Structure formats: C-alpha cells, structure tokens
Amino acid sequence: MIYSELPECDHPAVDLRPIAASDLEDWFAYLSLPIVYEHTSWEIGSSADLADYARAQSAATPDSMLRLAICSRSSGQLVGTVGFHSLWWRDRRAELAYDLHPSYWGKGIATHVASLMLRWAHRHVGINRVQATVLESNSRSHAVLRRCNFRREGSLREYRFVRGKPSAFAIYSHLASDGAA
Numbered sequence: 001m002i003y004s005e006l007p008e009c010d011h012p013a014v015d016l017r018p019i020a021a022s023d024l025e026d027w028f029a030y031l032s033l034p035i036v037y038e039h040t041s042w043e044i045g046s047s048a049d050l051a052d053y054a055r056a057q058s059a060a061t062p063d064s065m066l067r068l069a070i071c072s073r074s075s076g077q078l079v080g081t082v083g084f085h086s087l088w089w090r091d092r093r094a095e096l097a098y099d100l101h102p103s104y105w106g107k108g109i110a111t112h113v114a115s116l117m118l119r120w121a122h123r124h125v126g127i128n129r130v131q132a133t134v135l136e137s138n139s140r141s142h143a144v145l146r147r148c149n150f151r152r153e154g155s156l157r158e159y160r161f162v163r164g165k166p167s168a169f170a171i172y173s174h175l176a177s178d179g180a181a
Contacts, residue, residue, distance in 0.1 A: 006068065007120035011112045014079065014104075016068045021054045023069050023078040030101040039138035040099065041162045053081070070100065070113055079104050082113045084121070084130075092128040094121055098144075105140065111147045118148055122176040129176075133159065133169045145172045149180070 009016040019027075028047035030036055044050060053067045067083035080100035087094045096117060100110050121127035132150060134141045145152075150172035158166035 005124065007116050007124075009070075009113065009116060011109060013073060013107065014070050014109055014113070015073050016082070016113065016116075017071055019054045019067055019069045019078070019081065021051070024048075024050045024054060026078045027081065031099065033102060035102055036099065039135055039141070041135065041160055041167070042099075043163055067097070068117075070098075070109065080109065080113075082110075082117055084117075092126060094125075094127045094130055096121075096130050096132045098141075110140075110144045114144055115148045118174055119180070122174075127176070129173055131171060131173045133171050135162065136168045136170055142170065148174065149178060150174045151178070 006018075007016060024047040027050055028044065031040070031042050031044060066087075067081050067085060069078045070080035070082055071078050080098065082098040083096075084094040085097045096114060098110055098114055098117075118130050121130050130150075132141075132145055133156065134145065136155065142152075151174070153171045153173055156169045156171055159169040160167055
C-alpha cells in the first residue's frame, strides 16, 4: 500500500497534509491536556515520542502507517491528526485513529475527516475492513464512529494496558460492503 495520492479534504475550516517534524510540539501540547489524555491510550512523555509519525510519511512502504495532520486552513497549524496506525495489507484491514485539539471539538471536524479517510481507504486504497478501538470512557469518539456508520462489534475487556492499568475498549468496524460513510 503505497500512498501516491492522499485524500483531499473539503472541510471549510481544516485541511489534511503529511505530518511534519515542526508539528510535533503542537501535537504533544494538546495530547498532554488532561481532557484529551484521560480518554486516549497515548503514553508519551515528550514531542520526541511522536517523531516516528513524521518519519513514516517519507517511508511509504506497503505496510507503513499513515497518519495525516489536520491543520487549520487559515494558519496551517496542526490542530489534530487522522489516519491508520495499524495496517494488515494481507487481510486488507486497517485501524483508524484520530485526535483533535479541544478547541476544535463539537464542530464536525472529527466526523468529517474520519469519514473522508474511511471512504478513501475503501475506494482508493483497497482496504476492506476499517476498524477502530476506543476506550469505553471516550463518549465523544463513540459518537464520531456512530455518525460515520461504523458498527460496534463489542467490548474488549482489559484489552490494553493504559498507563499501567488494564482498560476496556470497544471495537467498531466498517466494511467496504457497508456502503457510504
């Protein structure tokens, strides 16, 4: 899966582009906010822990992760990310992930870019199953996935350790045969 053509974003407030090294401080700053951090599984101590995401953009290997910057159309500043952090090309399966600065919550941006990535994965990349795992406590993310027509498949008890504690996650999926996002 080589990404020669990235999805185009038509949202009036934001655009998508590859993550640059210059984005890492902004990304780390909002991921460190308690209101964001408490409902994610991120375990990062500095912006350097995010460097692989900027490097992955140039790797473009068939199984490389793809995470894009969601940036403000007016300033170009990173305000979130969206993409696939786990890919299983043999199975034509990918795991969607996204995050957004709290000042951009409630504006339809997460739903818009998640739907965009979902359609792009199915139509242009050939991914059959897009899945997402979400901490049970992350009600905002559950709502985004429902608006994107993902189906909740169940609960994953003590699925991942999050900051040293076994945590429950929900698993959602969207299949190419499910139709439009």
